[in-house]
Amino acid sequence: MPKIANYGYLLSAGLETHVVIHPTLHNAANNIRRIRKAARHCLFADEVKLKFYRTYTKGNCELECESDRMEHECGCVTYYLPRSSKNTVVCGLKDFECVRRVQYASESLLDEDTSCARCVPGCVSLNYLPVISGTELLKEDFILKENFSNPDINIEELAVIHFFYEFNSFRARTKEEFLGFADFLANSGGILGLFLGFSMLSVIELLYFMFLLPHTIIKNYFSRKKDIHKEEDISEASTSVKVILYLID
Structure with missing residues (x-):
């Protein structure tokens, strides 16, 4: 999986892991459209048209920005990024150094000229934030069914993961004009x-x-x-x- 450090989470074997999912809905009132984009720090979906994606999100904008920069500087694009045409070359091992340099520059927040800092969050977005906790599995025979155990299963090579919402409902955060x-x-x-x-x-x-x-x-x-x-x-x-x-x- 590409960019595991950015989007992935490491779960160890021998643990029973609970992943609590917290949905976060960010909404925006229509009256903030008259505020400058630089002041409100968000964009509506109909204000920006992306080249590779139908819907504007910060993640889509960053992937598109990285793809354009990589194609311009390295002459190729990694396999997991969107490509402008079917003739675009997919980067290989010989392009590793150039790809790493572009990735670092795109994700850097120090220099706005070489980063994708123009990709601000969307005014309306739905995100899922996980809270992960775990405990060790019991060192006993793993029971598959009632009155049936399998002693051949190695607990240290087994991982149990539970995904669930903490609450049946969640609150939305609305961005609106503070003082009209x-x-x-x-x-x-x-x-x-x-x-x-x-x-x-x-x-x-x-x-x-x-x-x-x-x-x-x-x-x-x-x-x-x-x-x-x-x-x-x-x-x-x-x-x-x-x-x-x-x-x-």
């Missing part, structure tokens, strides 16, 4: 209301005293000034009328 604009306004209003007695009426009053009140004062000032000019014009006109009447008399 509406949440920010609500939280800000609540905090200000708690410490300052702040409310929407306070906002209206603040806007009134900042904009509406000065506007009203200025408007009233010019209105009174205009009325004064009108009164002066009327008084001058009445004086002229009196003078004309006196001359006629």
Whole structure:
């Protein structure tokens, strides 16, 4: 099996091993799509199209990245990696050093330029995490059926493995926007209301005293000034009328 160190687990003979499987479902709310990919650290399946796989996962992306890099640098691809065409050469023993170098560079986290660091986790994924424990088998005749034993079986060469779920259900982890604009306004209003007695009426009053009140004062000032000019014009006109009447008399 390829990459046993990455994906495999070592189980010893002579032990009864229990493998508890813990499913982990990672989900994502649709509202995080507007967040930059570099900020949310995950990709939706319809945001990236892989060359060899239908569905985007971090594992599929890493295998595709390693295959492309190996074909480019070594001129061949190992038998367990996807190949771009049927004519792609499968790596042999003579390509071992080049293959190891590419594998190390692809899995390295120190240099993002030579690694597959662009392969971030999927926003929606289902993973199975095992928890392994074991104990030694009893040094007695191994009973195959009731009242029947086989003394020829060597316990030290036998391994018993149990796979099971610890619970019948599991929780999903949902990634969503922690604080949206509406949440920010609500939280800000609540905090200000708690410490300052702040409310929407306070906002209206603040806007009134900042904009509406000065506007009203200025408007009233010019209105009174205009009325004064009108009164002066009327008084001058009445004086002229009196003078004309006196001359006629």
